[in-house]
């Protein structure tokens with residue numbers, strides 16, 4: 001019996017290395033088996049119409065956010081089954097389209113070729129070249145990971161030697177080795193800490209690269225505006241730019257270490273143990289074969305039963321973004337909600353967004369509960385059992401015997417301890433590699449969100465927007481939008497004038513949904529042509545400004561605008577008097593003016609900033625504040641350099657005056673006034689119009705107040721049914737044709753109002 005035990009001990013010692021070799025080979029094979037076959041069914045990404053599908057009834061339905069946009073049977077489009085009255089009949093083309101979009105819908109983020117493509121393109125942004133800062137961080141990180149592996153092997157062999165000298169009762173060697181063991185702890189702990197530090201630095205460096213790249217695209221050609229208003233593919237771009245990019249970069253940096261370290265560990269441990277095995281003349285085929293089979297089988301099982309973590313992560317990120325969006329809406333419109341007493345509706349929306357997120361997270365936790373259990377069972381118990389079987393196999397089949405008893409026992413104990421430690425490390429590395437699969441598919445969800453965002457930003461910056469549109473012309477629209485791949489193609493021409501004039505020749509006013517609100521608008525404006533724009537609500541007055549300013553595309557005809565200044569200062573930024581002698585050509589002032597962060601002078605000089613010690617700019621701003629009668633208000637709030645939340649501090653009328661002050665500060669050639677004085681008292685409004693004309697600013701005004709009509713020389717009148725007329729106004733502001741009410745009649749009414757106002761003031 002003792003002889004058998006000795007034999008078992010000897011063979012056990014001999015077999016340890018072969019287990020490691022087997023496990024190493026097995027992992028490689030299992031990884032191929034698991035990762036190579038995952039998510040083969042995959043549709044190529046489609047960036048065309050991928051957020052909308054044409055339902056069988058011919059209506060466009062957005063995919064994903066649960067909202068349904070329909071024309072309500074009013075668009076009159078020929079392709080629209082609802083408007084044709086055959087909503088229930090099967091339209092072959094529409095069914096095909098629906099199927100096509102569904103295949104796009106089936107695309108699930110996961111470990112597949114699409115993910116690799118996305119990862120490569122994102123990696124090119126995150127690591128722009130070999131000489132970059134990120135490569136240096138990666139190299140340092142790799143060195144640390146590599147050193148950690150060497151240290152692990154060294155510590156394992158040191159522990160083996162310590163045990164050997166304990167068995168030999170050699171106190172001196174034991175003490176010396178113990179000192180070495182403590183000595184090695186210092187670099188080991190430093191390297192561990194360094195690994196975490198470099199991982200965080202790497203994540204931050206990657207994030208900075210991605211964020212800078214995304215910001216470049218986001219601010220190119222007004223993409224921030226177009227993505228929110230003209231394109232429907234990205235909802236909550238803010239969340240993608242902040243949260244998703246951050247999570248993605250952290251995952252990439254973490255995955256680098258959680259893949260690299262186990263690979264180094266396995267490689268070095270397998271090589272070390274193989275050298276032991278060679279020394280011990282062990283059988284290196286039996287164990288590897290068995291381990292390979294077991295690991296392949298468990299890997300396949302895990303693959304088959306793994307939930308789609310990538311899709312789940314993407315969905316969860318979308319819901320988080322939605323919840324944040326509802327919160328920011330409430331903050332932005334808190335006053336309106338409070339006045340309406342709309343807290344119940346808002347609370348309901350918040351609760352439903354939160355509930356949706358909780359349901360999704362609970363479902364992920366539930367799926368993880370069973371998967372982690374299975375994973376642990378396979379990795380901890382099945383593999384340990386495999387190890388035990390492999391221990392037994394060579395012992396039962398081996399023949400090698402040692403000659404010296406004492407030396408043999410202590411040496412074998414040393415080998416046993418070393419091998420056991422190394423085996424533990426190898427098993428840990430394998431477990432981490434297998435668990436990384438989960439991390440990779442989760443990463444795929446975030447990679448898709450970040451990559452899609454950059455693709456959409458790029459396309460939108462190049463002028464390609466995708467959203468639900470009315471594909472066929474409405475009857476009597478007078479202009480037909482050209483479509484390609486079911487998306488509208490702007491066929492209009494944009495050119496530059498040299499004499500500061502603005503010319504529209506047959507330019508239709510087409511909304512982003514492809515509704516033609518007015519067709520063939522033709523007019524010519526020169527400095528000094530003050531244009532009044534009137535018409536019913538929704539007839540396209542503001543849209544005309546959007547087209548002239550280049551926010552909306554020109555679908556037909558020709559738009560000629562003054563060439564923007566290309567001087568060095570103005571190349572990247574708007575004109576501002578402190579930088580450039582030239583005046584800005586166009587300056588838009590909306591009804592609800594935008595208040596930027598900063599001091600009162602920052603509000604007036606926006607979009608320029610003046611230096612802290614710019615006394616001339618301060619004097620100019622103070623003068624303008626007196627013109628718009630805001631000097632008392634400024635004094636009340638602490639003067640020009642006072643910083644506060646101006647959006648909530650100033651009243652509606654005061655904000656409009658600040659916006660007018662902005663116009664006076666910049667002195668543009670043309671001021672696009674979109675009901676920008678609707679909340680300003682009539683008396684002050686008149687003063688501001690007079691001052692603007694005195695300053696040589698040409699006014700293009702949308703206003704419903706007849707009191708300021710007299711400051712205009714021409715009128716553009718929309719009839720709300722697609723028609724328009726452009727004609728001169730008489731000196732007193734009355735229209736030449738009777739289409740507009742006679743100014744004299746209106747004046748009678750408004751002058752009474754004026755009197756009332758001045759008395760009350």
Ligand SMILES: Nc1ncnc2c1ncn2[C@@H]1O[C@H](COP(=O)(O)OP(=O)(O)OP(=O)(O)O)[C@@H](O)[C@H]1O
Pocket residue numbers: 229230511512513517536537538539540541542543544
């Ligand atoms: N981002 C958008 N997407 C789709 N349709 C839009 C968008 N912006 C405006 N529209 C539509 O374009 C049409 C014209 O809008 P516009 O803002 O030019 O009206 P308006 O004449 O200025 O009206 P109001 O006097 O009420 O300000 C409206 O029917 C509006 O619904």
